[in-house]
Amino acid sequence: MIQPEILIRQFLDLYGRSEVKPRVFFAPGRVNLIGEHTDYNGGYVFPCALNFGTYLAIRETDEDSIHFASTNIKWRGKIPLSDLDEKRGSEWVNYPLGVIDQLKKKGMIPKGAELLYSGDIPNGAGLSSSASIELVTSYALNELWRGVLPVLELVKLSQKAENEFVGMNCGIMDQFAVGMGEKNKALFLNCETLDYEKVPLFFKNYQLVIINTNKRRGLTDSKYNERRAQCEKAVEYLSAEKPIRNLSELGLDEFKKREYLIPDETIKKRAKHVIAENDRVLRAIPVLKDGNLIEFGRLMNESHDSLRYDYEVTGFELDTLVDESRKIKGVIGSRMTGAGFGGCTVSLVEKGKVDDFCETVGANYEKITGLKPDFYLPQVGDGTKEII
Numbered sequence: 001m002i003q004p005e006i007l008i009r010q011f012l013d014l015y016g017r018s019e020v021k022p023r024v025f026f027a028p029g030r031v032n033l034i035g036e037h038t039d040y041n042g043g044y045v046f047p048c049a050l051n052f053g054t055y056l057a058i059r060e061t062d063e064d065s066i067h068f069a070s071t072n073i074k075w076r077g078k079i080p081l082s083d084l085d086e087k088r089g090s091e092w093v094n095y096p097l098g099v100i101d102q103l104k105k106k107g108m109i110p111k112g113a114e115l116l117y118s119g120d121i122p123n124g125a126g127l128s129s130s131a132s133i134e135l136v137t138s139y140a141l142n143e144l145w146r147g148v149l150p151v152l153e154l155v156k157l158s159q160k161a162e163n164e165f166v167g168m169n170c171g172i173m174d175q176f177a178v179g180m181g182e183k184n185k186a187l188f189l190n191c192e193t194l195d196y197e198k199v200p201l202f203f204k205n206y207q208l209v210i211i212n213t214n215k216r217r218g219l220t221d222s223k224y225n226e227r228r229a230q231c232e233k234a235v236e237y238l239s240a241e242k243p244i245r246n247l248s249e250l251g252l253d254e255f256k257k258r259e260y261l262i263p264d265e266t267i268k269k270r271a272k273h274v275i276a277e278n279d280r281v282l283r284a285i286p287v288l289k290d291g292n293l294i295e296f297g298r299l300m301n302e303s304h305d306s307l308r309y310d311y312e313v314t315g316f317e318l319d320t321l322v323d324e325s326r327k328i329k330g331v332i333g334s335r336m337t338g339a340g341f342g343g344c345t346v347s348l349v350e351k352g353k354v355d356d357f358c359e360t361v362g363a364n365y366e367k368i369t370g371l372k373p374d375f376y377l378p379q380v381g382d383g384t385k386e387i388i
Helices: 004-015 094-105 131-146 151-168 171-182 224-238 254-259 265-289 291-307 316-326 353-368
Strands: 025-033 048-058 064-072 077-078 113-119 185-190 196-200 207-212 331-337 343-351 374-376
Touching: 004 025, 004 113, 025 131, 025 343, 048 131, 048 171, 064 094, 077 374, 094 131, 094 151, 113 131, 131 151, 131 171, 151 171, 171 185, 196 265, 207 353, 224 254, 224 265, 254 265, 265 291, 291 316, 291 331, 291 343, 316 331, 316 343, 316 353, 343 353
Parallel strands: 064 113
Antiparallel strands: 025 048, 048 113, 048 185, 064 077, 185 196, 207 343, 207 374, 331 343
């Protein structure tokens, strides 16, 4: 975990003026427990914020430019206030630049500042490092530039920043979980209406274990946008009988009656996953509230299998991790989390079996794939906030 005091020292070493300390903000990563690829289909999701994420040390200046730097990535730059609208290739700075673009559209006037980011979310792992950067930036600049936007508005504009400036057509789940999370609670979110409920997480004698496949993947060059287009095509087919705005307007029974309207078998499978996944989330919430972790784990397994065979976003590495995880005694549920095509799995593991789980799954996965996985035993943490 990153120590804010060390980040402040790094900031002062970089920018000088040690008599003026920066403010420090934090935005977490997130993991989605169930409800994958439903958010951009107006469906249900169930993510929670994690206790690791992105830190931002920031200080106002009298300059007519903004300095951007990160302890994680080499690119650094000083960008004039007049040039903030210009995209910088595929660099990480496009995420904060997209946020600034949205803040300007809300009427804020950019001012000079120095920014130093530091994160402990693995890039490309599917734990929302991009949303974490966006929210820590929007939250900090809203404070620094005397904005009055509530967190929910910062969540919405951060999503728009990624959609419109970065070019990633993501749903709102990641930004919502990062901005609105709360310690020891998950968010049961309707992505169409943004109605949500904070559900206490009591895993009892089980531990949440996240495993990183360490197969890098970038969302913008993955099949993510293709899947979204396929879902939109399914809506078009299904609307021939009765217009719908998105797939999540249909329940499972109604979909089964109308699936004949989709002539393309691949598109039919994509729609089937989304609608069945919504149903799984709706079933998962009450069983979790009742403390029935075995059934919750079964629904996690069912979710992964649907993502594997119907939505086809898992891949060899994720499937290998899930297959090996499910072989271990004491594992009650294991699934991919995030967009897929690499990234991470999330499992519920009996606490007394966690060491054996990590050792055995790690060895088997490396033997099969040639990749060494990383294991995280996260806590469920708060959403975006100022810490110093």
